[in-house]
Amino acid sequence: MNKFAVSIASSLVLAGVLTACGGGSDDSTTPPPITPPTPTPELAQDYCYTMSTSMGDISLAIDATNTPITGENFKQYVDTGFYDGLIFHRVIHQFMVQGGGFKSGPMSKAGNDPIVNEAGVGISNLRGTLAMARTSDPDSATSQFFINSVDNAFLDKANSSDGHGYAVFGQVIEGIEIIDQIDIVDTANAVTESGGILTDVPVEDIVINSIAQMACPAT
Numbered sequence: 001m002n003k004f005a006v007s008i009a010s011s012l013v014l015a016g017v018l019t020a021c022g023g024g025s026d027d028s029t030t031p032p033p034i035t036p037p038t039p040t041p042e043l044a045q046d047y048c049y050t051m052s053t054s055m056g057d058i059s060l061a062i063d064a065t066n067t068p069i070t071g072e073n074f075k076q077y078v079d080t081g082f083y084d085g086l087i088f089h090r091v092i093h094q095f096m097v098q099g100g101g102f103k104s105g106p107m108s109k110a111g112n113d114p115i116v117n118e119a120g121v122g123i124s125n126l127r128g129t130l131a132m133a134r135t136s137d138p139d140s141a142t143s144q145f146f147i148n149s150v151d152n153a154f155l156d157k158a159n160s161s162d163g164h165g166y167a168v169f170g171q172v173i174e175g176i177e178i179i180d181q182i183d184i185v186d187t188a189n190a191v192t193e194s195g196g197i198l199t200d201v202p203v204e205d206i207v208i209n210s211i212a213q214m215a216c217p218a219t
Helices: 068-079 176-183
Strands: 047-053 056-062 088-092 096-099 129-132 145-148 168-174 187-191 197-202 208-214
Touching: 047 068, 056 068, 056 176, 068 168, 088 176, 096 176, 168 176
Parallel strands: none
Antiparallel strands: 047 056, 047 208, 056 168, 088 096, 088 197, 096 145, 129 145, 129 168, 187 197
């Protein structure tokens, strides 16, 4: 199994929340104050890119304001052409599409040193957001990323089963229909050059031809 794959349990158990309503006789009791939820930071658009793929172009906006380490990490990979020619090697229908670590084959491509997990910033894994893939080690992300094809708030730090979550650092600003097309491709298991097994690999390669910087839209 891909060591950089997003770690997701095979099944999710939804725990019911039981609210006890007291039947005391004192109607004057003041209920405890409700703590308002922490606002989710709004994604900044510091760097914007056109990701040209074999299925069409996707425009991305990268947030280096709220997630400076992750944003600059992605920029460094783009600036060196690291992603050019790589594939989306993992696609799970109605979940996410993942790339940034494998060439056709699939053959792995080693990234740079891992970075600190910035999921604590609180940006939610909503449809169209771009997040870092990692192992069970929260600070193990290198080059691999995924794009959420649906809302996946259970991947947020506040909701995650491991208490760490997956760091969102950007979003699709144009071309979400390309993600929807990738989301429904046929997939299968594949053997890597080292003999490992990757799951959910598109049967036909979906290639990232290039990622080029573009002007961010006016806000």
